[in-house]
Amino acid sequence: MANLHDFFPGVRLERSFRYTDSIAAPRIGLGPAGPFPNSALHDPTDRRWLHYAFLSRDGTRAMVANSSWLGPAEGEPAGTERFATILLLHDQGGWHSSQFNAETERPPWSAFTRPHGHGEAGNLRIAAASGSPAVDLALTRSSRPCTSQCAVFAGNQHLRWQSETGVTARGRWQTDGPPVEVDLVGYHERVRGRWGWPDLGEWVFGFANDLGGDPDCPPEWAGVFTFIRPSAAPLEATASFMLWHKGRMIRHFPRRCVSFAVRGEIDRDRVSIAPPLARLLGVPPAAPVPRRLAITARQGDDWLVLDFDADAAVRIVIPSETSLAAFSVHEVVGPCLLEGCVGGRRFQIESRGIVEFSGGAAGDAGG
Amino acid sequence: MQAAEVLRDTIGALVKRAPAIIAAAARELGAVRLLLRFGDGSCARLLGHSSTLRVQLSPADQSAEVEVYFDDRALGLLFDAAARPSEQALEQSLDMRGSREDLLAAWRCFRLLSQRASGLRIVQAIWADYRDSRAAGWAPPPMPEAAPRPRGPAHWEDAHWPALDWLDRRHPAGRDLLARGEPVLAPARSLWNGRDAESWQDAAQIFDNDLMETMARCKARVVDEILRLIPNKQPQRDLYSLMRDYVQREGKGLRPTLVIATCMALGGRFEDGVRAAAALEMFHNGFLVHDDIADESTHRRGLPTLHMSHGIGLAVNAGDGMHLFAVDMTLSNLQSVGLARTLGIIHEILHMCRETVEGQAIELGWIRRNFVPARDADYSRMSTKKTGWYTCISPCRVGRWRRGLPNRGCWTASTRRSG
Numbered sequence: 154m155a156n157l158h159d160f161f162p163g164v165r166l167e168r169s170f171r172y173t174d175s176i177a178a179p180r181i182g183l184g185p186a187g188p189f190p191n192s193a194l195h196d197p198t199d200r201r202w203l204h205y206a207f208l209s210r211d212g213t214r215a216m217v218a219n220s221s222w223l224g225p226a227e228g229e230p231a232g233t234e235r236f237a238t239i240l241l242l243h244d245q246g247g248w249h250s251s252q253f254n255a256e257t258e259r260p261p262w263s264a265f266t267r268p269h270g271h272g273e274a275g276n277l278r279i280a281a282a283s284g285s286p287a288v289d290l291a292l293t294r295s296s297r298p299c300t301s302q303c304a305v306f307a308g309n310q311h312l313r314w315q316s317e318t319g320v321t322a323r324g325r326w327q328t329d330g331p332p333v334e335v336d337l338v339g340y341h342e343r344v345r346g347r348w349g350w351p352d353l354g355e356w357v358f359g360f361a362n363d364l365g366g367d368p369d370c371p372p373e374w375a376g377v378f379t380f381i382r383p384s385a386a387p388l389e390a391t392a393s394f395m396l397w398h399k400g401r402m403i404r405h406f407p408r409r410c411v412s413f414a415v416r417g418e419i420d421r422d423r424v425s426i427a428p429p430l431a432r433l434l435g436v437p438p439a440a441p442v443p444r445r446l447a448i449t450a451r452q453g454d455d456w457l458v459l460d461f462d463a464d465a466a467v468r469i470v471i472p473s474e475t476s477l478a479a480f481s482v483h484e485v486v487g488p489c490l491l492e493g494c495v496g497g498r499r500f501q502i503e504s505r506g507i508v509e510f511s512g513g514a515a516g517d518a519g520g
Numbered sequence: 521m522q523a524a525e526v527l528r529d530t531i532g533a534l535v536k537r538a539p540a541i542i543a544a545a546a547r548e549l550g551a552v553r554l555l556l557r558f559g560d561g562s563c564a565r566l567l568g569h570s571s572t573l574r575v576q577l578s579p580a581d582q583s584a585e586v587e588v589y590f591d592d593r594a595l596g597l598l599f600d601a602a603a604r605p606s607e608q609a610l611e612q613s614l615d616m617r618g619s620r621e622d623l624l625a626a627w628r629c630f631r632l633l634s635q636r637a638s639g640l641r642i643v644q645a646i647w648a649d650y651r652d653s654r655a656a657g658w659a660p661p662p663m664p665e666a667a668p669r670p671r672g673p674a675h676w677e678d679a680h681w682p683a684l685d686w687l688d689r690r691h692p693a694g695r696d697l698l699a700r701g702e703p704v705l706a707p708a709r710s711l712w713n714g715r716d717a718e719s720w721q722d723a724a725q726i727f728d729n730d731l732m733e734t735m736a737r738c739k740a741r742v743v744d745e746i747l748r749l750i751p752n753k754q755p756q757r758d759l760y761s762l763m764r765d766y767v768q769r770e771g772k773g774l775r776p777t778l779v780i781a782t783c784m785a786l787g788g789r790f791e792d793g794v795r796a797a798a799a800l801e802m803f804h805n806g807f808l809v810h811d812d813i814a815d816e817s818t819h820r821r822g823l824p825t826l827h828m829s830h831g832i833g834l835a836v837n838a839g840d841g842m843h844l845f846a847v848d849m850t851l852s853n854l855q856s857v858g859l860a861r862t863l864g865i866i867h868e869i870l871h872m873c874r875e876t877v878e879g880q881a882i883e884l885g886w887i888r889r890n891f892v893p894a895r896d897a898d899y900s901r902m903s904t905k906k907t908g909w910y911t912c913i914s915p916c917r918v919g920r921w922r923r924g925l926p927n928r929g930c931w932t933a934s935t936r937r938s939g
Contacts, residue, residue: 382717390717413711414683422790438787440721447683
């Protein structure tokens with residue numbers, strides 16, 4: 154049963170607060186109370202993620218990593234969680250990917266789950282079970298996160314996320330050759346929710362950082378954008394663009410104020426498949442990945458344009474718990490231009506970005 | 521290039537390449553004289569004359585039954601099928617003045633040209649050049665910083681920067697999109713405009729030029745592969761150079777495209793289909809050489825046939841050699857795809873050869889006996905055997921085998937229909 158403390162946290166109670174079954178599965182179906190509760194996952198589609206995406210300051214390398222916790226499968230005792238981590242590195246040799254069983258600390262570094270001060274470095278070590286690819290990085294926060302956002306769809310399913318840009322990473326990078334020292338900057342995100350991939354439909358996520366400037370200071374400008382389109386109910390689609398300036402989020406352009414458009418396609422030959430074992434499973438081909446993405450936003454007198462060109466892409470094949478077709482997350486890197494006007498001040502950066510074009514699980518569900 | 525010159529070039533190209541369309545447009549226009557004024561200041565007169573259309577630039581006599589004003593937006597909306605403006609024509613974009621009947625005649629003429637000519641490759645090429653030459657004009661206009669805007673919630677209609685418009689009409693200053701292979705012919709697609717969401721996975725619309733470009737790429741890659749596999753040894757003059765020259769002649773590249781496209785559609789990669797496509801293309805060339813001798817043709821692909829330029833003996837031998845190398849190329853798949861798939865491909869190609877020679881025999885027998893089949897079905901059977909199998913059915917089936925998927929009855933039926 155829910156109690157008074159659930160709704161009025163400031164009220165003193167006779168007994169201490171504890172999670173109950175009714176709190177874990179509340180009546181409104183949006184998951185446990187609080188944006189990112191440290192509570193057990195109960196449903197097979199309950200998920201918790203920590204996501205990392207970095208670009209080297211010289212623009213030649215990109216790193217994407219994801220640690221995920223998934224709720225218990227049917228028949229497993231409540232509270233059982235499955236943990237998986239995948240690491241993808243991109244350099245001049247192309248994409249290097251681990252399987253979903255990359256080794257890392259549990260839990261890995263996070264600005265959210267391991268709060269610490271700015272300028273304090275923490276380690277993020279991820280390595281494929283085979284030893285390569287691998288990274289051993291010292292991560293440092295330089296900025297502040299956005300407020301959390303939530304997309305609700307298909308009745309009681311939802312996806313909640315919170316991003317922080319301006320995370321710097323210095324350390325060793327290992328692919329096929331000897332380890333190299335790298336200097337990266339990027340963003341970190343946490344995700345919590347409950348969804349099946351066919352109902353989620355598809356998303357376009359991404360970020361762009363100003364890669365220049367003082368490496369010990371937050372990027373001058375950074376942006377994170379989101380577009381989620383549930384397959385069964387396109388009217389539940391949502392979109393946003395968040396803009397950071399010197400480490401603080403200064404503008405949030407909500408769904409009515411942004412537009413997304415794509416043009417062209419990346420040659421299928423240039424899209425790698427990850428993890429490597431996916432090739433053995435004979436996954437069906439995915440839709441061509443758009444080559445160019447433009448996002449415009451306007452709110453009042455403020456406006457911005459992001460123009461992204463893809464020059465490399467990898468398709469991460471994710472098994473779906475609720476459908477036969479796999480969910481595909483295409484990690485795409487390339488140059489981008491971000492320009493706009495905020496508070497009467499014009500700005501323009503030419504940088505690189507990482508974009509995710511995801512979808513495909515609804516292929517066998519009529520979505 | 522000015523708009524009037526684009527119109528002149530378009531009409532000129534259509535007169536040469538598609539006179540039927542011009543004749544139909546001239547019939548619609550009748551005796552109406554059009555005076556066309558464009559937003560860039562150029563001017564032209566369009567009039568019908570003996571089943572054709574004539575364009576006069578900057579005519580001295582500007583009297584006309586119908587006077588039309590186009591700006592860039594209206595012009596593109598009508599005729600530029602490859603990159604239509606993302607928005608409707610504005611109120612002042614198009615103005616037509618004249619009597620009701622003349623206006624309707626002019627509009628029927630425009631509509632016919634728009635519907636039947638704007639998809640042609642030659643027209644798309646002219647309009648692509650026109651767009652490229654005006655790329656600088658698509659740079660972002662200065663923001664109206666000084667213009668007062670009402671405070672409050674943003675009204676999307678008032679925002680002049682929808683992403684679709686950005687991709688269609690503008691690009692960042694100083695970035696040479698053409699040099700980077702920007703797909704100028706692919707139209708932009710909206711994913712989200714503040715209200716409506718579309719899937720990024722929706723297949724892009726295909727235009728004639730995209731198909732032609734794809735076929736040219738497939739053909740070029742396959743010809744490279746064939747040239748790599750033809751030996752660089754003697755006898756060059758009487759055999760290998762004949763083969764090398766023949767495969768480089770102008771051709772559409774339909775068969776290689778079908779092999780590669782089928783392979784890719786089933787999840788394969790471009791390079792996976794190249795070797796099998798090269799084998800089929802070599803078979804095709806060998807058939808053509810022999811077919812030209814049997815038909816006593818004098819020209820093939822714009823040049824004298826092989827037997828006309830080198831004699832029947834050398835031509836027959838070169839055709840045999842092409843067939844031999846086609847088998848060799850098929851067998852060269854062994855290392856990359858394994859024995860089972862290679863045998864499957866060989867089986868398909870043998871079947872194709874049998875169908876082709878049977879069809880050729882039927883046709884040559886009819887010619888020899890001066891026989892004309894009474895039933896359409898007999899002719900259809902002959903053409904399917906002689907041409908359909910090795911033009912459409914077998915390339916698709918070989919592409920499917922190359923991907924490692926055996927063919928079944930339904931596949932044959934569907935490809936036969938498409939063939």
